[in-house]
Amino acid sequence: MCIVDDFFIYRIVRHFRYHLHVMKSKDRVGIKGYGAYIPFQRLPSTEVARVWKGGGSGPNLEKAVASIDEDTVTMAIEASQYAMKMAGIEELGAIFVGTESKPYAVKPTSTIVAQALGQHYTLAADLEFACKAATEAVQVLTGLVGSGMIQNGLAIGVDTAQGRPGDELEYTAASGSAAFVISKFDKDAIASIDCSTSFVSDTGDFWRRAQEKYPRHLSRFTGEPAYFFHVEKSVRMLFGETGLKPSDFTYAVFHQPNPRFPVEVAARLGFTAGQIKTGLLNPLIGNTYAASSPLGLAAVLDEAKPGDKILLASFGSGAGSDAFSFTVQNAIEKSRGVSPTVKSMIAKGTKIDYSTYTKFRGKLTR
Amino acid sequence: MKAYVASVGLEKVGDHWSESLLDLAVGASLKALDGRKVAPQQVIVGNMFSSAGARQEHLGALLASSLGLKGIPAYKVESACASGSTAFDVAYTMVKSGAIDSALVVGVEKMRDVEPEEVSLALAMAESVEYTQFVGASFAALNGLLARHYMERENVSRDELSALPVLSHANAVTAEHAQFRKAITPEVVARSAMVADPLRLFDCAPVGDGAAAALVVNENAIGRAKGGLVEILGGAIATTEFSVYERKDMLRFEATETAFKRALGQARLPESKVGLIETHDAFSVVAALSLEAMGVSKRGKAPSDAKEGRFNLDGDMPINTFGGLKARGHPVGATGVYQIAEAYLQLTDAAGKNQAKDLEYAVTQNVGGLDTSAVVHVFGRAQ
Amino acid sequence: MAIQFWRIRDRYYRLMGNRCDDCGAEFFPPVYRCRDCGSRHLADKDMPRTGRILTHTQLHEPLPGFESQVPLNLAVIELQNGARVLAQIVDTPQEKIETGAKARAVIRRVQVDGDSGQILYGYKFVVG
Numbered sequence: 001m002c003i004v005d006d007f008f009i010y011r012i013v014r015h016f017r018y019h020l021h022v023m024k025s026k027d028r029v030g031i032k033g034y035g036a037y038i039p040f041q042r043l044p045s046t047e048v049a050r051v052w053k054g055g056g057s058g059p060n061l062e063k064a065v066a067s068i069d070e071d072t073v074t075m076a077i078e079a080s081q082y083a084m085k086m087a088g089i090e091e092l093g094a095i096f097v098g099t100e101s102k103p104y105a106v107k108p109t110s111t112i113v114a115q116a117l118g119q120h121y122t123l124a125a126d127l128e129f130a131c132k133a134a135t136e137a138v139q140v141l142t143g144l145v146g147s148g149m150i151q152n153g154l155a156i157g158v159d160t161a162q163g164r165p166g167d168e169l170e171y172t173a174a175s176g177s178a179a180f181v182i183s184k185f186d187k188d189a190i191a192s193i194d195c196s197t198s199f200v201s202d203t204g205d206f207w208r209r210a211q212e213k214y215p216r217h218l219s220r221f222t223g224e225p226a227y228f229f230h231v232e233k234s235v236r237m238l239f240g241e242t243g244l245k246p247s248d249f250t251y252a253v254f255h256q257p258n259p260r261f262p263v264e265v266a267a268r269l270g271f272t273a274g275q276i277k278t279g280l281l282n283p284l285i286g287n288t289y290a291a292s293s294p295l296g297l298a299a300v301l302d303e304a305k306p307g308d309k310i311l312l313a314s315f316g317s318g319a320g321s322d323a324f325s326f327t328v329q330n331a332i333e334k335s336r337g338v339s340p341t342v343k344s345m346i347a348k349g350t351k352i353d354y355s356t357y358t359k360f361r362g363k364l365t366r
Numbered sequence: 367m368k369a370y371v372a373s374v375g376l377e378k379v380g381d382h383w384s385e386s387l388l389d390l391a392v393g394a395s396l397k398a399l400d401g402r403k404v405a406p407q408q409v410i411v412g413n414m415f416s417s418a419g420a421r422q423e424h425l426g427a428l429l430a431s432s433l434g435l436k437g438i439p440a441y442k443v444e445s446a447c448a449s450g451s452t453a454f455d456v457a458y459t460m461v462k463s464g465a466i467d468s469a470l471v472v473g474v475e476k477m478r479d480v481e482p483e484e485v486s487l488a489l490a491m492a493e494s495v496e497y498t499q500f501v502g503a504s505f506a507a508l509n510g511l512l513a514r515h516y517m518e519r520e521n522v523s524r525d526e527l528s529a530l531p532v533l534s535h536a537n538a539v540t541a542e543h544a545q546f547r548k549a550i551t552p553e554v555v556a557r558s559a560m561v562a563d564p565l566r567l568f569d570c571a572p573v574g575d576g577a578a579a580a581l582v583v584n585e586n587a588i589g590r591a592k593g594g595l596v597e598i599l600g601g602a603i604a605t606t607e608f609s610v611y612e613r614k615d616m617l618r619f620e621a622t623e624t625a626f627k628r629a630l631g632q633a634r635l636p637e638s639k640v641g642l643i644e645t646h647d648a649f650s651v652v653a654a655l656s657l658e659a660m661g662v663s664k665r666g667k668a669p670s671d672a673k674e675g676r677f678n679l680d681g682d683m684p685i686n687t688f689g690g691l692k693a694r695g696h697p698v699g700a701t702g703v704y705q706i707a708e709a710y711l712q713l714t715d716a717a718g719k720n721q722a723k724d725l726e727y728a729v730t731q732n733v734g735g736l737d738t739s740a741v742v743h744v745f746g747r748a749q
Numbered sequence: 750m751a752i753q754f755w756r757i758r759d760r761y762y763r764l765m766g767n768r769c770d771d772c773g774a775e776f777f778p779p780v781y782r783c784r785d786c787g788s789r790h791l792a793d794k795d796m797p798r799t800g801r802i803l804t805h806t807q808l809h810e811p812l813p814g815f816e817s818q819v820p821l822n823l824a825v826i827e828l829q830n831g832a833r834v835l836a837q838i839v840d841t842p843q844e845k846i847e848t849g850a851k852a853r854a855v856i857r858r859v860q861v862d863g864d865s866g867q868i869l870y871g872y873k874f875v876v877g
Contacts, residue, residue: 069839070858103868359817483812507823563809
């Protein structure tokens with residue numbers, strides 16, 4: 001075993017520069033299992049356009065819509081059950097649900113997930129940071145696991161995203177979930193969590209006041225000053241301090257509010273279309289908010305090979321971005337077939353029309 | 367001791383907007399009491415959901431007090447849709463044993479004071495709150511599940527099943543106390559709105575208000591006045607696994623089977639002597655399975671037997687002679703007493719145009735839930 | 750209703766019935782006495798989440814609170830361990846809901862106590 005590894009260099013650099021922004025845990029940490037859930041219904045963007053514009057379509061083909069009896073809690077549990085099955089562990093020390101569409105403003109989603117998984121001696125909390133709440137959960141769990149405080153933690157990204165009727169976000173605001181079991185790194189780890197960065201600023205590109213039903217957002221402002229600024233900051237910081245470059249990665253997954261932004265930011269950062277293809281789901285399922293980049297990661301893990309490196313950069317309005325480097329491990333081969341793949345769940349969609357969609361998503365009051 | 371039904375009182379089943387639950391109960395009671403100069407030593411009320419339907423409990427004392435009967439025991443008995451006959455069975459048992467000499471049994475239900483959804487919720491309380499109500503299964507839904515199972519397993523056609531409500535309606539045309547007095551055809555049944563498929567509107571007993579009373583006496587109470595008496599020859603109650611889907615054979619109404627055998631055993635009556643049955647057609651499938659459980663029809667054959675006319679008023683086994691639950695009506699807690707009152711009218715030759723000929727013995731069969739509780743009584747002419 | 754929901758949440762989230770320690774029979778909902786051998790030695794157990802439809806119906810007259818789901822598909826599903834569950838069938842084309850069809854459990858909102866009350870989550874089934 002080589003003593004002069006990444007972490008050794010890191011400790012040396014850290015010794016001289018106390019202002020390091022890349023986070024690495026003391027003990028190595030990995031993903032032991034993951035799960036995804038995409039609901040059955042699909043709303044074509046042409047349907048939204050038909051109602052509000054008399055024709056045409058949105059930037060994506062379709063979006064996944066939660067059924068009338070689904071919500072953030074149900075989807076979180078579905079994805080978690082798959083993740084736990086794959087990880088094959090008995091106990092969790094922490095459960096974090098990252099979401100901005102909790103059914104209860106006060107009453108944690110995470111305790112319902114805990115109960116459904118039979119977990120009680122566990123830290124449980126709901127995190128909110130728009131679409132990056134789940135990736136923050138991964139960072140927090142990396143700390144908890146890496147410090148030895150807990151053995152296994154569960155991070156879930158889940159949303160039943162709502163778009164104001166007639167607003168352009170209605171094309172893409174979608175439902176879905178992804179869950180990851182974060183554990184001490186061992187031979188059963190599917191991927192190692194090598195390092196991550198986080199960059200935030202007070203930037204109000206998209207927001208929802210406490211009593212409001214639908215969010216509001218600025219238009220062009222959501223691009224450069226929000227999405228691009230923060231994603232480029234977190235990724236470039238990760239590159240800068242680790243020496244990693246785009247060609248080191250087999251896959252790159254970005255937060256995907258629409259099909260265009262992730263393609264554009266990938267190009268700016270030096271990634272190719274081929275690298276982002278597998279993790280780009282927005283055209284088919286829309287923007288699943290806190291599940292957006294996590295589902296992209298799950299799609300990548302469904303086919304990645306041992307040794308592949310994955311870059312992931314989330315973006316949460318308000319605003320911030322978390323960037324990660326993962327390295328796929330040998331144990332990933334054992335994970336195949338344990339849970340349904342993201343591809344298979346996308347394929348199981350059935351189209352609905354706009355009126356059914358409004359009924360499902362409570363836009364028609366009864 | 368012998369026990370008898372000495373008189374009955376029936377309110378017409380229907381929408382009694384101007385009468386309260388108590389008004390109806392008193393009305394039926396007075397009709398029964400006026401027929402006889404017997405002071406009841408006990409009042410027993412059969413009712414399922416006076417709480418949800420009228421915000422009223424303590425019905426026994428309420429009725430006794432309203433009738434000016436002071437100092438006697440009075441209470442309510444509840445067993446879902448079998449409440450009426452269960453109340454009657456308690457009275458029968460006590461009077462036959464001589465513990466008391468006379469009892470007034472009143473079945474009453476007020477279903478129209480609340481909206482249909484509330485009625486649906488109240489009826490669903492006959493089934494498990496946690497595992498049936500909570501999942502969204504109404505009482506009609508359970509019967510729909512049973513009906514599909516019956517039709518698929520026993521190859522019963524829609525047309526055959528329709529024969530049962532058609533027969534009920536035919537009998538109700540001349541029944542003065544019946545809720546619906548219009549004849550229907552199998553097409554009417556098959557084209558009616560779907561409730562819980564395959565059950566349609568006309569497969570299901572209606573919602574309605576009603577009250578029926580029966581005066582139960584023994585020799586001590588009635589003395590020499592033997593006219594207008596119907597002897598209660600036997601009675602039995604049986605219960606079985608609570609939810610229909612828990613039973614190994616969902617199509618076997620074991621509670622009815624057991625209660626029927628036991629009641630006939632008490633009456634020392636062979637099945638072949640039964641001349642008429644008031645059976646529980648809350649849903650057409652329930653009537654079919656009840657008749658099969660009582661051995662009247664072979665398994666899967668009750669609907670086709672009905673179609674062939676076996677159960678007509680002039681057939682070899684008349685059933686539901688005043689329209690049954692479907693057409694006479696089904697004010698749920700009162701139904702059991704209506705059935706008993708109708709058997710009384712038959713055996714005292716007071717059934718008018720609905721009179722079954724040459725009748726010696728009649729059976730009433732009343733059910734709670736999906737044959738979760740079954741109550742069977744056997745009646746004969748007083749000797 | 751919140752307390753009645755709370756009391757049965759494990760049953761609903763995990764399809765948890767019980768198993769007779771003496772004869773091995775399994776039940777859902779849980780029983781107080783074994784239906785087969787009468788034993789009172791029963792232990793909680795999660796039921797298998799797949800089975801076949803034994804019978805089904807489509808309800809057009811809903812109970813209060815279920816109006817937005819009309820017509821409601823309900824079925825008795827016989828699970829792989831012989832236990833039978835009464836549950837809704839969801840997210841399934843009507844023609845695929847038939848006696849004998851394979852079904853698997855999912856977790857959904859089962860009942861909602863209005864806009865401000867609590868939500869009962871639990872089992873429903875999807876064909877396939």
